[in-house]
Amino acid sequence: MNGVGSVRELEKETDKESPLHSMDGRVKLILLIFIIVYAVFSTQIAVMIFLEIYLLLLIYISTVSFKTTVTRVLLLLPFGGFIIAFQPFIHPGNVIWSGAFGIQVTDGGLMWAALLMSRLIVSLTSIVLLSSISPMQEVVESFRKLGMPREFAMILSLMIRFLFMFYDELHRISHAQKARCFDAFNKKLSYKWRMKQLGYTVAMMFLRAYEQGETVYLSMASRGFSEKSKLYHDRKKKIGSQEYAFIASTLGVVACLQILAMSFFYQWGLMGINIA
Amino acid sequence: MHIPDGFIPLWQCAIYYVILIVALYFSLQWARKNLDEKAVPLMAVLAAGIFAIMSMNMPIPFGTSGHMVGGALVAIVFCAPEAAVIIFTLVLLIQALFFGDGGITALGANVLNMGIVGGFVGLYTFKGLRKPIGKYPAIFIAAWLAIFLAAELAAVEMWIAGTFPLEAGLASMGIYHFFIGIIEGILTVVVIYALEKLRPDLLAWNKNKKLGEQKAEESEVTAK
Structure with missing residues (x-):
């Protein structure tokens, strides 16, 4: 995928x-x-x-x-x-x-x-x-202009911003795991242990991205960002x-x-x- | 489990879209009441997370692989199936429009399976089993049941559409997602366990316990 x-x-x-x-x-x-x-x-x-x-x-x-x-x-x-x-x-x-x-x-x-x-x-x-x-943000803006509720448009727009951050975290964690020779498909390792590691990977990825996302969102909110904000400038098309x-x-x-x-x-x- | 374009006739897609619109109407009411400065980034990150998690392949016994869906995870974290409806609508919309993963005409059916059924089954199974068998076993069963029923419903939809026979669809989707469900259950338990330990303030059932701020400061993740 x-x-x-x-x-x-x-x-x-x-x-x-x-x-x-x-x-x-x-x-x-x-x-x-x-x-x-x-x-x-x-x-x-x-x-x-x-x-x-x-x-x-x-x-x-x-x-x-x-x-x-x-x-x-x-x-x-x-x-x-x-x-x-x-x-x-x-x-x-x-x-x-x-x-x-x-x-x-x-x-x-x-x-x-x-x-x-x-x-x-x-x-x-x-x-x-x-x-x-x-671009993804242009599609979000298009949905917004076509009447998508502001709350959904805001979450969609933030989701796309966080998506890149999330993949960076995923990349960093999997890089660290590879450096330690971790392979989730290695059958020589206990299945339970592999599942535990994958679970922690998902949890850590989620928590780290959340904490970064929370910082970004709070700094945006403190500068006046809300669901009514215009998030994307479409070059006056x-x-x-x-x-x-x-x-x-x-x-x-x-x-x-x-x-x-x-x-x-x-x-x-x-x-x-x-x-x- | 993502049904592509062309596999369901348009008139049936329209019915699933009507169900989606009704679900989105109620979810919007919920969002307007509940989305505060903590819930907005949480929801956006969960949406991005669900997106990323779906791209992480997990090993499954018998040599195959699958990925998590996360409908129960979202509904349990927010204690609201409406959150799963919103997140899955947005995630599946982007997946359909940018990655061809699931169809745009089949969006209603896909959200019905993963978001609506996944969210409702996940949350209410958890609520129903929490007291009799304990929190974490309940989360495991809820997550397993959510993905299993969502997959079986996808098989039923394909049968109604005339694309796949019912018995073969239920059997193949059932067997495959029986095992994916186990992985989904384990990972959902681990994620919620980690949240409970590191950021309990993010879990809806801890909202009124006043421990969030203190724990948030102690978060090992922040410290790292």
Whole structure:
């Protein structure tokens, strides 16, 4: 899963300059979530292929590395891929292959697996793009502008600040443990003792980060910080022509795909059938 | 346990979102009453901590590994399941938006499993068992049950969505999280034990005991 390395790398990606990087955070957030929602709504693989092409085009415009994007999507696929791998064997449909121990592969299962996989790839590409063009604090500010309650926005903003501090503490503690040759997966050590050490690691990490966080928060509060404070300066971004172009192109792509899905894609055979 | 995008139909996602919105409404009322200068950093650090803890792999018997979830930990520390709802909503939101870990359309379902069920089961199991069997055994069982039931609920949701058969889902998630739950239980006990020893003022049940400030000054962590 995610670690300090990936958190820092993500923040570096968001420092790049491109038309998508400089856009209003709310527009990016809403449109990329909209693409995910449309992908989940759609039941045709052809629609997913065109959505993915559109996302790849956006990645090209954003100057985000294709290699990094593909690597991140591939690294995230196994989480859902495990469930998808079972679908050909468990989903109802016409049996197209029978093996030992009553194992059967159905056509319906294969199509369902393909649909789930294509949905997952589109969703992950969308997420990778969003996280590569929007710093975390910009997303928090976007949520705040979109009406997130102040209390939640404040905790979210502080959480992101503390996240980096937390990973520093984790890194420091694990470094100290490695220097003493501690390995939680070393089976020569007693399991109970390893669990105790891991428990203390979690407790120490939590306590140290809390005490640092408390100091930071109290110094912020003593300087007038509250849930009403404006935490992030968004370089006075306004919704302008770039944002309107992005909104129009995304809504246009989705509208065209929906029209094609209802009137044309069914001629494409397996790619265009509605998979239920 | 994080359900990705595309695995649950949109109409079912909408139902889970309605449940999430209702839970968030009550959690917001709780936050407005209870968030003071001590609770705000504690909540933010716990949220960051839950985020980090989920990235720490723990060894599990039979050679596999898993990670803590922490729903019971949050609810027990604050003595409020609402705290778990808030923290898990924020953590899962960031995980979904930045790391693709759990889906944005499945956010309602994921918060229901880990935050709402995890928090309520964790806290009320702890409260129910605290007197009969003692504080730390109760914490262990509460944490184990919270993660186990959350995982089983995820299997039920996948079955309702038509993505995975019920028996196979309950069995595979159950067996796997039976062992992860043991680790979760042990670590939850150790964390709360450490808090009780080093910073008892942070635990909600010590709020009115007036020992917090004195213990906070004595904290070994601060001294280090």
